Amino acid sequence: MIKVEVDMTKCQHYGQCVFEAPTVFKLNSEDKLEYVAEVDDSELDNVEAAVDICPMQAIRIAQ
Amino acid sequence: MSAPVVIVGGSLAGLRSAEGIRKAGYSGPIKVIGNEPYLPYNRPPLSKELLSGSGEIDEIYFPIKESVADIEWVLGQAATSLDTKEQKVTDLSGASHSYSALVIATGLRPKPLPVDSNGISGVHVLRTFDDALALRKQLLPGVKVVILGAGFIGCEVAATAIKAGCKVKVVARGHEPMEEALGKTLAKEVKRRHELKGVEFVKGASVFGLIGDGHVQRIILDSGVIYDADLVVVAIGSLPNTEWLEGSGIDISNGVLVDGGLRALSSDGAVIENVFAVGDVARYVNPLFDEVPRRVEHWNLPTETGKRAGQILGKQLNGESVADMLAEPFAPLPSFWSDQYDMHILAFGMTYLADRSELVAGELSGECVLEYFRNDKLVGVCGIGMRPTIQSYRTKFSLA
Numbered sequence A: 001m002i003k004v005e006v007d008m009t010k011c012q013h014y015g016q017c018v019f020e021a022p023t024v025f026k027l028n029s030e031d032k033l034e035y036v037a038e039v040d041d042s043e044l045d046n047v048e049a050a051v052d053i054c055p056m057q058a059i060r061i062a063q
Numbered sequence B: 001m002s003a004p005v006v007i008v009g010g011s012l013a014g015l016r017s018a019e020g021i022r023k024a025g026y027s028g029p030i031k032v033i034g035n036e037p038y039l040p041y042n043r044p045p046l047s048k049e050l051l052s053g054s055g056e057i058d059e060i061y062f063p064i065k066e067s068v069a070d071i072e073w074v075l076g077q078a079a080t081s082l083d084t085k086e087q088k089v090t091d092l093s094g095a096s097h098s099y100s101a102l103v104i105a106t107g108l109r110p111k112p113l114p115v116d117s118n119g120i121s122g123v124h125v126l127r128t129f130d131d132a133l134a135l136r137k138q139l140l141p142g143v144k145v146v147i148l149g150a151g152f153i154g155c156e157v158a159a160t161a162i163k164a165g166c167k168v169k170v171v172a173r174g175h176e177p178m179e180e181a182l183g184k185t186l187a188k189e190v191k192r193r194h195e196l197k198g199v200e201f202v203k204g205a206s207v208f209g210l211i212g213d214g215h216v217q218r219i220i221l222d223s224g225v226i227y228d229a230d231l232v233v234v235a236i237g238s239l240p241n242t243e244w245l246e247g248s249g250i251d252i253s254n255g256v257l258v259d260g261g262l263r264a265l266s267s268d269g270a271v272i273e274n275v276f277a278v279g280d281v282a283r284y285v286n287p288l289f290d291e292v293p294r295r296v297e298h299w300n301l302p303t304e305t306g307k308r309a310g311q312i313l314g315k316q317l318n319g320e321s322v323a324d325m326l327a328e329p330f331a332p333l334p335s336f337w338s339d340q341y342d343m344h345i346l347a348f349g350m351t352y353l354a355d356r357s358e359l360v361a362g363e364l365s366g367e368c369v370l371e372y373f374r375n376d377k378l379v380g381v382c383g384i385g386m387r388p389t390i391q392s393y394r395t396k397f398s399l400a
Helices: A016-020 A040-052 B012-023 B129-136 B150-161 B179-197 B300-317 B323-327 B385-397
Strands: A002-006 A024-026 A033-035 A058-060 B005-008 B030-034 B074-075 B079-083 B087-092 B097-098 B101-104 B109-110 B144-148 B167-172 B200-203 B207-213 B215-222 B227-228 B229-234 B239-240 B263-265 B273-277 B337-341 B343-349 B356-362 B368-374 B377-384
Touching: A002 A033, A002 A040, A016 A024, A016 B030, A016 B385, A024 B337, A024 B385, A040 A058, A040 B129, A058 B273, B005 B097, B005 B109, B012 B300, B101 B300, B129 B207, B129 B229, B144 B150, B144 B227, B150 B167, B150 B179, B150 B337, B179 B337, B179 B377, B207 B229, B215 B229, B229 B239, B263 B377, B273 B300, B300 B323, B377 B385
Parallel strands: B005 B030, B005 B101, B030 B074, B101 B273, B144 B167, B144 B229, B167 B200
Antiparallel strands: A002 A058, A024 A033, B079 B087, B087 B097, B109 B239, B207 B215, B215 B227, B263 B273, B337 B343, B343 B377, B356 B368, B368 B377
């Protein structure tokens, strides 16, 4: 399993991560980011792409 | 030992290229030459959080992944020339750097004040961390700021300056703020919101000259009008950093022309072996829209171009075939956003190409979504707030 961490003090809810890993990240009806904190290893590439594309660099993959 | 891969440009696109090379399995030496004294850092906060707060450079550095921890950084050195026959880059100190392959990631620089400042200080641009630091020290309550240019940078600086208590005028040659990207309808609405916050827009003019005793005191516009100004911010667009490529044979008529594999092209359209260009400086065709090569200055593209170039190059250096990768069309969907006051603008696509826009959700005066069409074909979507709706459009852009 991969542990996903988002620093919500940095996150500005731009939603760039949503496109990279739509099963992990989503924007709710209030424009706020929601995410799954533990995901399957098969999502690694997508989560890495989300980490890279985050404009606030708020996403981390915890070991 | 074989010569390293040399990446010229130490910002996001250069970093993503290096990561891409490693991801493709190439483990040979990589050298990055950057003209700023810093490791790669994140630029969007420069016109927003960092311009208003007290943030420092270490808060905006990109993480250096383990895969690229061994690359050599030559920082504070601009490249001055390229010899593609000898496969060598020369830098400002006169040092020459041999390469096995080259990635051009030199980006853009702001257009300077279009008139002679006569040595008068108080004129700023905004592209680098140092620019942001210099400007933010001056954004104090009561300071009269004149911003030249009503694009994204100009408008974001205006919003930040208003928050800091400055008196702000935005002078622009064109029509409404950010009109090229937002279209007339949305641009007018954004202007209304800026005006409510106290920004004054001056249309159809540019700078003629500055008046000041050492530091700027007044600005003369070419319309003849004179305004008091303690600070002038020049935000009238940018220029590709390609002077160092003159005489190299590469097509640098507007940025660096590349093919769908980000491989640099010569003026007669031939691929120049082992030379790639990525990020803001690269000009390429995006088959999502048409066959016209363009430079596109949006957030996700340094990452998209860097990753692709890096992976193609890495495979090539490993002696693997890249035919499959080159055959895959390069069709990244541009993405941009802007925060001004409590207004969150988000867009996908190439709204610039549109000949009309249409409100499809919400209300213009509140949160809204607009579709952008060229010849009745959807080329972009943009809105204020309503991010999940805007987000849902991403899948509507695809290759026919």
